Amino acid sequence: MLNNAHIPTGYDPNEYFFAAKYRQGGRTVFSLDLSVRELVTFLPKPDPEKPLDASATQRRIVPTHAKQFGTYVVEQADWVSPPLLLRAPHIFEFDSRQDLDTGTTQFGTLAVPKDAKSEIAIVDGQHRTLGFHLAWEQLTADISEARTLVGRAKELGERPVIANAEKELQKKVDRRDALAGERVSIQIVLVENPETARRIFLDINDNAKGITGSVKSRFDDRKVLVRALNAVLISNELLEGRVDLEQDRVSGASKYLIGAKHVSEMLHALTNGKRKITPRLEDELDHKNIAIEFTAFTDAIAAAFPELRDVVAGSLTPAQVRSRSLIGSNVVLRAIAGAWFELRQLGWKPAAIQEAFAEMAPHFAVPVFPDVRDSWFQTGVVPARSEGSTSTTSRVQDMKTLTAFIVSQAVKGPDAVWYRATVADPALVVG
Structure with missing residues (x-):
């Protein structure tokens, strides 16, 4: 058998x-x-x-x-x-x-x-x-x-x-x-x-319900930036209760300042600028050090921009910030993070960057009107609306342009030239 x-x-x-x-x-x-x-x-x-x-x-x-x-x-x-x-x-x-x-x-x-x-x-x-x-x-x-x-x-x-x-x-x-x-x-x-x-x-x-970038950015803790993100979400004073953990779009009357996806992108910018996190760098990075740098960054911008100070103090809502300053835009916040990284690469200390941002803060007022003389409109990343704009466009190239502009103005310091238009030029308004 x-x-x-x-x-x-x-x-x-x-x-x-x-x-x-x-x-x-x-x-x-x-x-x-x-x-x-x-x-x-x-x-x-x-x-x-x-x-x-x-x-x-x-x-x-x-x-x-x-x-x-x-x-x-x-x-x-x-x-x-x-x-x-x-x-x-x-x-x-x-x-x-x-x-x-x-x-x-x-x-x-x-x-x-x-x-x-x-x-x-x-x-x-x-x-x-x-x-x-x-x-x-x-x-x-x-x-x-x-x-x-x-x-x-x-x-x-x-x-x-x-x-x-x-x-x-x-x-x-x-x-x-x-x-x-x-x-x-x-x-x-x-x-x-x-x-x-x-x-x-x-x-x-x-x-099927798709996964938003905010959810994805929090869940894959095999990645060092995800571990850093989850660390700052529970310990950062500026972010506390002000991060949308589910949605990628945060604007208008939203009670949130920013989305988790945007925080992740800021962490990336602070860690390696516009460059990718390679597998080798992934192994070398420590999420605790990334979180420490992020805290130094948010402490500095909260001190430099009065609107963010008021948010931390509870006297201003994120929606009110967006109606007053470009710093309320998640796009601009990400560009600010990129500028922080670039300035750190140039050898700047956090205190010096904070001081440069504080000098710029008054020029972040919104709306930005379409006028060829306006410093922000000159960047080419602000929509031309008759009522003015409270944020910029957010393509990859736009982020690079914004970051480069902020770095340039910071390096010029007191010699930086700013002009802010108070009305729209009808010839530039689209539609």
Whole structure:
């Protein structure tokens, strides 16, 4: 009698998985889980180049998004993925366990015909599926390359080189083995036509609530700036109770001074200016030091700008600040943070920067009227409105322009020339 471990499976027309069977929205659903290795074998690799036709039930694939997910899975040991939702016609056999029937859910074995897997299509999760394929392919390629390097090292016969090459090979093999044992939830809904599949896809995405930048900037504490953000949100006097933790847009009558996303951008500016936080710098930075620098910055601007002093004292609301000074604009606050970094790079001490900002403060009054002589309007980042503007535009290039202007005026000090218009030039008003 053959041992189960040696029963040939290549002749079986089916593949078998433990699964649950239940109803959702009037449809039959099978729920199972696959390891990453099983997933890339079981599910065909999505093709970003495949043209979409009238029967398509998905949007066009963005390869970069899929690649980023694959890199995330490979590099993050604590990766996470929601279930993949697939659709298929009635091609399965399900052998249920009568002793494991809850009345609404059955448990048993799902038989999937090997020659019918092409009939299984993705409803939601095509980028993740492609990402898993790319991750597995990359790991396999890396392992192959690492084996080659081990072979070359052995030819050289240098023990330290051999040991290092074998260590790198083992690291990659261990990562692939780990993914081979970690699992992804799969839901297969029985659907016969693409029209129904499209409605399911629409319902999923129509009912999903996206994540705002403010929420995202607070939750990924693997990043040093996120740890710094969460630290300053609970300890900074200027921010206390004045940061919108959910929304990215803070303006007008909002009781908040700024959004968490904007605080994160200020932290970035104070840490590395306009440059990216590289992986190497990420490892070198300490979130506590970033928080200390941020506190020095907010203490300085609260002392330099009377409106912010009044906010801290409770005698002025953020909405009132926005109606009186550009310092109430989150765009300008971010530019001020960028200017702080640039001046610090020039060797300025916090006290000197505070003094320079204090000299500028009276010239931050709003509204800014369209007038070619007005110092702020000359920057080209202030909308031309007949009633004047209380903030600037916020494109990346606009932020650079604002930062450069503030730095320039600070460096000029008492010699800086300021002109503030009191009425709009009708010839410049748009619309």
